[in-house]
Amino acid sequence: MRYDPTFYGGAAVHYRYGRPPYSPGLEALLVEELGLDGCGRFLDVGCGPGILTVRLAHLFEASVGLDPDPAMIAEGRRAAEEQEVASISWVLARAEELPGAAPGPYRLVAFGQSFYWTDEIAVAEAVYDMVEPGGALALIGHRAEGRAQPPSPGPPRIPHDEIRELVQSYLGSTRRAGQGVAPVQALSLRDALASTRFGAPRVIFSPGISNHLEDIEGVLSNYFSMSFAAPHLFGDRLEDFAEEARELLRERSPEGVFWDWPGDTEVMLVRK
Numbered sequence: 001m002r003y004d005p006t007f008y009g010g011a012a013v014h015y016r017y018g019r020p021p022y023s024p025g026l027e028a029l030l031v032e033e034l035g036l037d038g039c040g041r042f043l044d045v046g047c048g049p050g051i052l053t054v055r056l057a058h059l060f061e062a063s064v065g066l067d068p069d070p071a072m073i074a075e076g077r078r079a080a081e082e083q084e085v086a087s088i089s090w091v092l093a094r095a096e097e098l099p100g101a102a103p104g105p106y107r108l109v110a111f112g113q114s115f116y117w118t119d120e121i122a123v124a125e126a127v128y129d130m131v132e133p134g135g136a137l138a139l140i141g142h143r144a145e146g147r148a149q150p151p152s153p154g155p156p157r158i159p160h161d162e163i164r165e166l167v168q169s170y171l172g173s174t175r176r177a178g179q180g181v182a183p184v185q186a187l188s189l190r191d192a193l194a195s196t197r198f199g200a201p202r203v204i205f206s207p208g209i210s211n212h213l214e215d216i217e218g219v220l221s222n223y224f225s226m227s228f229a230a231p232h233l234f235g236d237r238l239e240d241f242a243e244e245a246r247e248l249l250r251e252r253s254p255e256g257v258f259w260d261w262p263g264d265t266e267v268m269l270v271r272k
């Protein structure tokens with residue numbers, strides 16, 4: 001897929017605040033599956049604002065966060081500084097520039113909701129040559145479909161259908177991405193991996209957070225952090241959209257608190 005630097009235009013500052021976190025059990029799952037012991041190197045491809053880079057850095061000697069969006073990398077650096085994590089280097093590049101942009105070897109190369117943005121098969125093949133023997137590639141994301149949804153801890157669920165409708169009333173019904181429309185995926189992530197030297201992945205789940213709450217600005221940031229509703233797409237109607245969304249959300253929850261269920265955290269794992 002051709003990279004467009006505006007895919008996440010204006011989204012970076014909303015990302016950490018708006019996106020629900022991955023499962024609290026993610027570290028334990030990776031330690032158990034991969035025998036992580038603080039040694040080796042970690043590469044986080046399409047790291048965005050360093051969600052996984054910063055969170056997993058303590059499981060490795062050194063880590064690299066790689067992303068082509070300078071605003072995302074700036075957010076990652078900021079988070080690492082705030083959390084006093086000094087073992088990360090940041091690389092401004094596309095996955096397709098691997099291995100040159102961030103040469104191996106790595107014990108783990110992860111893609112957190114980012115593999116589908118890349119030329120999947122070519123990138124996975126490049127990664128195969130970059131991981132050490134026994135090393136792994138992991139695709140990490142949220143999976144709600146087919147997973148048991150927990151009950152709400154009380155507040156109403158984010159009215160996603162209504163907000164998506166509002167987004168469409170501003171941006172049209174075709175899902176946008178950068179200056180164009182969102183790409184159609186030819187292969188599932190599983191099939192893409194299965195067609196590489198890594199072979200078919202093992203799919204493992206770690207329970208998602210069942211009581212994740214967002215306030216109204218958090219819900220807005222959640223949408224602004226996504227490519228199909230990134231701030232740049234709204235142009236000079238951004239504030240109109242934000243106000244309409246706030247009004248809708250105030251109607252649905254006068255207390256201004258919402259529950260979100262991102263799903264369980266799915267890890268698709270392949271080993272070399």
Ligand SMILES: C[S@@+](CC[C@H](N)C(=O)[O-])C[C@H]1O[C@@H](n2cnc3c(N)ncnc32)[C@H](O)[C@@H]1O
Pocket residue numbers: 003007008045046047048049050051052066067068069072093094095096111112113114117118119
């Ligand atoms: C949904 S965000 C994921 C951020 C983070 N990894 C996470 O787990 O939340 C997708 C990221 O992929 C990046 N991206 C888009 N195209 C890419 C490419 N060709 N190579 C590497 N990263 C890319 C975007 O800039 C964005 O930061």
